[in-house]
Amino acid sequence: MNYLSGGVNSPIPIPKNFPNNIIAGEGPYVIDKNGQKYIDMWMGYGALLFGHADKEIIQTTSKCLKNGWFFSYQTKIEKDFSSVLHDLIPCAERVRFATTGSDAVAYAIRAARAYTSRDMVLSVVGGYHGVHEAMIASEGIAFKNKPDLVHFNNTKESIKAIKTKKYACMILEPIMANSGCTPPLPGYLQALRKACDETNTVLIFDEVVTGFRINLGGAQKKYGVTPDLSTFSKAIACGLPLSVVCGKVSILDKFIPTGNVFFAGTFNAHPLSLAVGTLVIEMLRDGKIHSRITKLGNRLRSFISNSINKYDLNACVQGTDSMLTVAFGCKDFVHGISNEKFNQKTYDIFVKKMAERKILFPPLPTETVFLSPVHEAVIEKIEKAFDEVFLEIKNL
Numbered sequence: 001m002n003y004l005s006g007g008v009n010s011p012i013p014i015p016k017n018f019p020n021n022i023i024a025g026e027g028p029y030v031i032d033k034n035g036q037k038y039i040d041m042w043m044g045y046g047a048l049l050f051g052h053a054d055k056e057i058i059q060t061t062s063k064c065l066k067n068g069w070f071f072s073y074q075t076k077i078e079k080d081f082s083s084v085l086h087d088l089i090p091c092a093e094r095v096r097f098a099t100t101g102s103d104a105v106a107y108a109i110r111a112a113r114a115y116t117s118r119d120m121v122l123s124v125v126g127g128y129h130g131v132h133e134a135m136i137a138s139e140g141i142a143f144k145n146k147p148d149l150v151h152f153n154n155t156k157e158s159i160k161a162i163k164t165k166k167y168a169c170m171i172l173e174p175i176m177a178n179s180g181c182t183p184p185l186p187g188y189l190q191a192l193r194k195a196c197d198e199t200n201t202v203l204i205f206d207e208v209v210t211g212f213r214i215n216l217g218g219a220q221k222k223y224g225v226t227p228d229l230s231t232f233s234k235a236i237a238c239g240l241p242l243s244v245v246c247g248k249v250s251i252l253d254k255f256i257p258t259g260n261v262f263f264a265g266t267f268n269a270h271p272l273s274l275a276v277g278t279l280v281i282e283m284l285r286d287g288k289i290h291s292r293i294t295k296l297g298n299r300l301r302s303f304i305s306n307s308i309n310k311y312d313l314n315a316c317v318q319g320t321d322s323m324l325t326v327a328f329g330c331k332d333f334v335h336g337i338s339n340e341k342f343n344q345k346t347y348d349i350f351v352k353k354m355a356e357r358k359i360l361f362p363p364l365p366t367e368t369v370f371l372s373p374v375h376e377a378v379i380e381k382i383e384k385a386f387d388e389v390f391l392e393i394k395n396l
């Protein structure tokens with residue numbers, strides 16, 4: 001008997017031929033209770049930057065556990081790690097640690113509201129910023145203060161909305177990863193920055209996915225646009241619960257005790273996660289991992305694109321760095337895939353056929369594929385599967 005409500009803990013529908021009894025992970029694989037290994041192309045929603053069960057992360061967490069792993073007092077590591085982040089992330093004049101991406105976004109919006117004395121939030125169609133009431137636009141309940149939405153990469157529409165001066169903040173992912181992987185068009189983020197400056201609107205880059213996956217300073221560093229506030233999670237502690245809200249002193253100081261905006265959380269700044277975060281940054285410092293996974297991303301995108309042409313499929317591959325999306329029924333998706341007439345039926349067939357070959361892709365094309373260095377060992381197998389599955393799709 002399955003006592004989980006609805007049998008799940010996530011809203012993402014899981015295909016019938018996916019394993020539902022995973023007991024372990026190892027490098028590029030997840031392993032089910034029968035010992036069957038599957039190549040993982042979802043990698044903990046992007047959190048597992050080094051793949052499953054990385055040895056150095058295991059060593060660090062074991063050491064940390066021996067020293068005691070949770071305290072109600074201030075720890076040395078929270079101060080040390082905030083200083084590391086201050087040096088790495090362009091907007092991080094001040095830093096606060098929380099536990100999940102949703103927490104960090106909720107705190108950022110709360111601070112923006114206090115700073116501007118405005119209530120409304122502007123975001124983008126197809127964006128996802130967590131489960132809290134300020135950001136959930138539909139999903140069954142109509143909350144009073146749901147955000148207004150514009151289209152990602154539509155500069156004119158976005159600027160027009162910001163210029164109404166109605167909004168406490170505009171929040172978006174600088175590279176959309178929740179509507180397929182959609183990079184910003186040249187000039188889009190810069191135009192948002194300028195409009196937010198002119199209207200005293202807080203610009204929030206949600207880097208829960210892109211942070212530490214793209215580079216050590218986030219997409220804000222890659223594109224040279226510094227937001228007022230930013231949120232980080234997922235890859236920062238490679239799958240342990242940790243999130244960050246950081247940004248301008250004048251806004252972060254709205255939080256208690258310098259200000260009166262409430263901020264709390266039992267597991268905020270968890271020492272185990274901070275120890276892993278500290279290690280992860282050292283592992284990434286020389287840039288070698290990022291260049292390896294970007295190379296892998298370029299290789300796979302180019303292979304998939306050639307295969308699409310070879311079999312003349314109505315499909316596309318899109319992405320940047322170590323992130324990509326395969327979609328059917330469209331040739332690109334500049335404003336995010338949720339704004340395109342993509343073909344979910346063919347995508348379902350693709351996912352099913354890949355799972356038959358023991359390769360697990362995200363069940364929805366709105367979810368991004370994430371590569372880690374551990375995929376290097378299995379890249380030929382992944383490419384071979386693409387070739388076979390695309391041929392079968394062509395012959396449907």
Ligand SMILES: Cc1ncc(COP(=O)(O)O)c(C=O)c1O
Nearest residue numbers: 100101102128129130206208209
């Ligand atoms: C961009 C973005 N922001 C916020 C969140 C929410 O993070 P969490 O699920 O840790 O609450 C997610 C989760 O996928 C995300 O992708």
